[in-house]
Amino acid sequence: MRDGHAEPRANPDDDGCLGSRCGHGGAFLRTKSREAFFDAIFPERLTALDRITEAALAEPDAWDGFVGFLEGLFALQAEDLGLNDALAQRFPAATQLNDACHRGFQQADQIITRAKKSGQLREDFDPQDLATLVWAMSQVIRGSMTVAPQAWQRCLAFFLDGLRADAAHPIKVPPLTPKQVAEAMRRPANRT
Numbered sequence: 060m061r062d063g064h065a066e067p068r069a070n071p072d073d074d075g076c077l078g079s080r081c082g083h084g085g086a087f088l089r090t091k092s093r094e095a096f097f098d099a100i101f102p103e104r105l106t107a108l109d110r111i112t113e114a115a116l117a118e119p120d121a122w123d124g125f126v127g128f129l130e131g132l133f134a135l136q137a138e139d140l141g142l143n144d145a146l147a148q149r150f151p152a153a154t155q156l157n158d159a160c161h162r163g164f165q166q167a168d169q170i171i172t173r174a175k176k177s178g179q180l181r182e183d184f185d186p187q188d189l190a191t192l193v194w195a196m197s198q199v200i201r202g203s204m205t206v207a208p209q210a211w212q213r214c215l216a217f218f219l220d221g222l223r224a225d226a227a228h229p230i231k232v233p234p235l236t237p238k239q240v241a242e243a244m245r246r247p248a249n250r251t
Contacts, residue, residue, distance in 0.1 A: 104142055105163065107135055112166045122179035126219060128170050132193070133211050136200050143197050164190065181227035185234045192218060194243070 111131035118124030136143040167189055174180035196211055196218075203210035220226060235243065 104135075104139065108132065108163055109166075111135070112163065112170065115170050116166075116173070121174040121177035122223075125170055125174040125180060128167065129192075129215060129219070130212075133196050133200065133215060136193075136197060137204070137208060137211055140201060140204060143200050179224055181222055181224045183227070183230060183234075184222055187234045187237060187240050190237075190240045191235060191243075194240075 108131075111128055114131070115124035115128035118127060164186060168186045171180065171184060171186060171189060175182055175184065196214065199214050200211045
């Protein structure tokens with residue numbers, strides 16, 4: 060293995076698939092680890108998130124940009140459970156994927172800052188709170204996918220109402236630190 064990716068096959072035309080419609084199965088067969096597989100497929104998918112971020116920053120109304128960013132982000136997660144899991148950091152060893160997520164959160168910080176400066180987003184909302192929200196929504200998306208695929212939209216609407224500056228009240232508990240967020244997101248879900 061070189062750089063986390065599988066060695067090339069002896070026959071470059073052999074993609075590891077039996078037939079032409081293997082989807083990501085062939086890519087998985089060409090990699091030596093699950094993390095290498097995610098590094099191979101998800102950064103390209105995250106370009107859609109870049110477009111959502113750009114649109115949010117270009118939106119004249121900062122609150123509408125913030126809402127559009129969250130709606131777009133969670134719609135992407137709802138469309139692709141693998142991406143949902145990736146954004147919830149279930150694969151911490153996938154370095155390229157984690158780098159792309161880190162860049163995405165830096166861009167999200169700009170969206171958050173802009174919405175706070177406009178006076179529409181509560182002042183105490185931090186990027187770590189966004190990470191926690193992404194993590195929580197990933198659970199809603201995963202749990203409701205087959206029963207009520209749009210349930211995340213209702214949940215997000217409740218979250219957004221609570222994030223408005225005019226609805227804010229003091230919160231006694233501080234946001235998680237970046238280290239706490241990373242640790243919490245890496246822990247496997249309780250499978251009882």
